[in-house]
Amino acid sequence: MKLVSTEAAVQEPRMRSRPLAATLILAGGLAALAIGIALSVSFGAADIRFAAVWEAILRYDADVTQHQIIQELRLPRVVGGAIIGASLAVAGAIMQGMTRNPLADSSLLGLHAGAGLAVALCFAFFPALPYMYVMLAPFLGAGAALTALFSALGEGISLYFNIGQDLAFWFAGGIAGIKRDQLEAVSPWIAAALIGAIALGRSITMLSLGEDIARGLGLRTGAVKAAGAAVVLVLAGAAVSVVGAVGFVGLLVRYAARRLVGVDYRWIISCSAVLGALLVVFADLAARMVDPPYETPTGAVIALLGVPFFLFLARKETKEL
Numbered sequence: 162m163k164l165v166s167t168e169a170a171v172q173e174p175r176m177r178s179r180p181l182a183a184t185l186i187l188a189g190g191l192a193a194l195a196i197g198i199a200l201s202v203s204f205g206a207a208d209i210r211f212a213a214v215w216e217a218i219l220r221y222d223a224d225v226t227q228h229q230i231i232q233e234l235r236l237p238r239v240v241g242g243a244i245i246g247a248s249l250a251v252a253g254a255i256m257q258g259m260t261r262n263p264l265a266d267s268s269l270l271g272l273h274a275g276a277g278l279a280v281a282l283c284f285a286f287f288p289a290l291p292y293m294y295v296m297l298a299p300f301l302g303a304g305a306a307l308t309a310l311f312s313a314l315g316e317g318i319s320l321y322f323n324i325g326q327d328l329a330f331w332f333a334g335g336i337a338g339i340k341r342d343q344l345e346a347v348s349p350w351i352a353a354a355l356i357g358a359i360a361l362g363r364s365i366t367m368l369s370l371g372e373d374i375a376r377g378l379g380l381r382t383g384a385v386k387a388a389g390a391a392v393v394l395v396l397a398g399a400a401v402s403v404v405g406a407v408g409f410v411g412l413l414v415r416y417a418a419r420r421l422v423g424v425d426y427r428w429i430i431s432c433s434a435v436l437g438a439l440l441v442v443f444a445d446l447a448a449r450m451v452d453p454p455y456e457t458p459t460g461a462v463i464a465l466l467g468v469p470f471f472l473f474l475a476r477k478e479t480k481e482l
Contacts, residue, residue, distance in 0.1 A: 182421055183428035190435035194243060197442040201239040202231060204446065209235075233341065241339035242445050242459070243438035245400045246410060248351050250437020251358050251430055252396040253411010254418065258365040258426050259389050263416065264474055336404050336445050337456050347399040354395040355434060361389055362427030369426065407460040409467020410437055416474070 203209050209227055216222075217231035257263055364385045367375040375382050400407070414437045415429065422428040441459065448457040 179421070179423045180425075180428065182423075183432055186418075186421055186432050187435055190432070190439055194435065194439050194442065197439060197446065198239050198243065201242075201442055201446050202235045204449065205230075205235065237339050237341045237344055238336055239442060239445070241344050241403060242336040242441045244344070244348065244351055245336065245404050245407070246437040246439070246441030247355065247434040248396040248400040248437070249407065249410035250414035250418075250433040250440070251355060251411075252393045252400075254415040254426065254429050254433040255358055255361070255365060255389050255393050256411065257415050258369045258429070259386055261369055261371070264412070264471070336441070336459055339403060343403050347403055350395055351399050354392045354399070357388065357392045358396070358430050359427070361385065361392065362425070362430050365389065365426040365430070366424065369424065405460065407441070407463060409463055409471065410440060412474070413463075413467055413470055414440060416470075 199211060199214065202214050203211055209231065213227050214231055217225075217228040218236075221232055222228050364375075364380060367378050367380050368382060368385055368389075372382050375385075411433075414433050418429045418432040418436055422432050440463065444462045445459045448459045448462045451457040451462075
């Protein structure tokens with residue numbers, strides 16, 4: 162076995178990180194995100210001119226129908242999509258960094274299944290519960306990682322209580338129904354979790370080198386893992402509570418970010434947030450172009466990319482064993 166000194170381990174992330182590439186990705190990604198948001202707000206069943214979009218943002222008039230559509234439907238949808246994309250991507254990056262598993266993703270390790278069970282229980286036993294309280298359920302359910310068990314339980318409850326249609330829309334994953342009050346409820350949690358993720362970047366980098374090396378460098382690995390798990394649960398739970406089970410975002414984005422910026426998670430996390438927002442915004446735009454004026458779930462569009470990519474990674478990892 163090849164031994165690696167702690168000094169070499171410290172130098173490796175620094176040598177293999179690419180801050181210039183990361184800076185360009187952040188700048189270009191934010192510019193592309195602004196373009197994507199503008200296109201997404203303008204495009205829909207009723208196309209709206211860019212000038213009308215700016216008027217609705219800068220000089221909102223409640224008596225103008227287009228202004229109402231923009232402020233109440235399209236802006237929450239696209240801004241929510243960007244926020245959720247960033248959340249899922251960062252959650253995936255942290256999970257992969259802590260576990261050193263390139264296949265780790267909140268949708269694949271059971272967080273979405275646990276959240277789905279919690280939503281099924283709410284729909285079945287508390288049908289009159291206000292939606293703001295239903296949104297809290299995925300936070301609790303996302304703490305479990307027993308995919309097969311919770312998926313089976315959720316499906317059983319949906320069949321017994323005849324709530325399959327409600328759950329089907331939720332499981333499909335989509336951002337069409339995002340409301341302003343939902344964003345106001347989850348945005349503070351997501352913002353705090355994203356700040357926490359960035360603060361953990363250096364520690365996640367050391368942890369990604371291996372637990373023994375991280376301990377040798379003086380890292381309190383137990384505390385870092387606990388903090389990282391808490392950040393992942395908040396990000397994944399908040400995202401799932403709003404848009405349902407959108408999968409593969411963390412898997413796709415973190416792989417791309419690591420390839421582009423190197424192994425330093427301070428850059429991987431920040432770039433993942435921007436790239437994740439880009440992925441969901443443009444996937445939602447593509448979903449609306451599949452069969453207009455009907456809606457295709459955004460989660461289905463992302464899955465078209467995610468499933469083949471997951472199989473590619475799984476095959477690659479199997480060959481390396």
